[in-house]
Amino acid sequence: MIGIVYPHDRWILEKIGKELVKAFAEGRQDITYWINWKYWGHYKLIKSKFDIVLFTHYEGNGIDILNKADLVVAMSKHGRKVLLELGIDKNKIKVCPYFGLSVSCKKKIVIGTSGHCNISRKNFKEVEKLKSDLNPDIFSFRHQEITDDSFFRDIDYYLQTSIIEGGSMDVLNAIYARVPVVSRDIGFIYSFKTGTDFIYNNYRELLFYFKAIEKDISEKDKYSVGFSWDNFREWHKNLFINILNGIIKEKNYD
16 A cells, blocks of 8 residues: 655665565555655656655755645754745655664774873873763773874874873874874963864863763764664654545545
């Protein structure tokens, strides 16, 4: 009863189509779902009993397709905003809250430190405190006494906790490697700080900075909860059932 029509482009639209075909048959029947919305135009906008189009983005043409569709599924809240600006009836717009992921990893933010840990002016006690105060699911630490290219490739921030420093040379290395630096206002960072770097005066400020990053990442994690192809199919299954119930009730389709 559900027809999924999608391009065989070996790309994301085909992936979306195939994920739905796992649960619903292809072919034009009670409901036809066009992926993406402009693909319906290739079929001369031939109507089925109920036509749904997946809206990706708008490039200045094709408004007739959107107007003729019975339902427009937007990929995001921004997509819904664009559709409303185009004058599409808000009652025929739905935002799909789930799309599948093609990755299974969650990258941790790596904070890098270097130098001899037993030198008091390096103040590595702040690093140990930071390790206990930050979420280990979000942050990891890498320490290397003598740094090399691989060290700077693997870290996201270079942290200098020293209270006395002429450089350090690794701040200069981090600057050259294009790694953001977090440091007190000493040594090289005094002269080279940019908008990507952060200068702190005490541990409270240091913790506040990384806690702000932690909060932002946690918010992104909340946003991506439920992003799976299983939830994507289940959302569409419920959508199709509701539509079919409406069709049967209002249009008396068999």
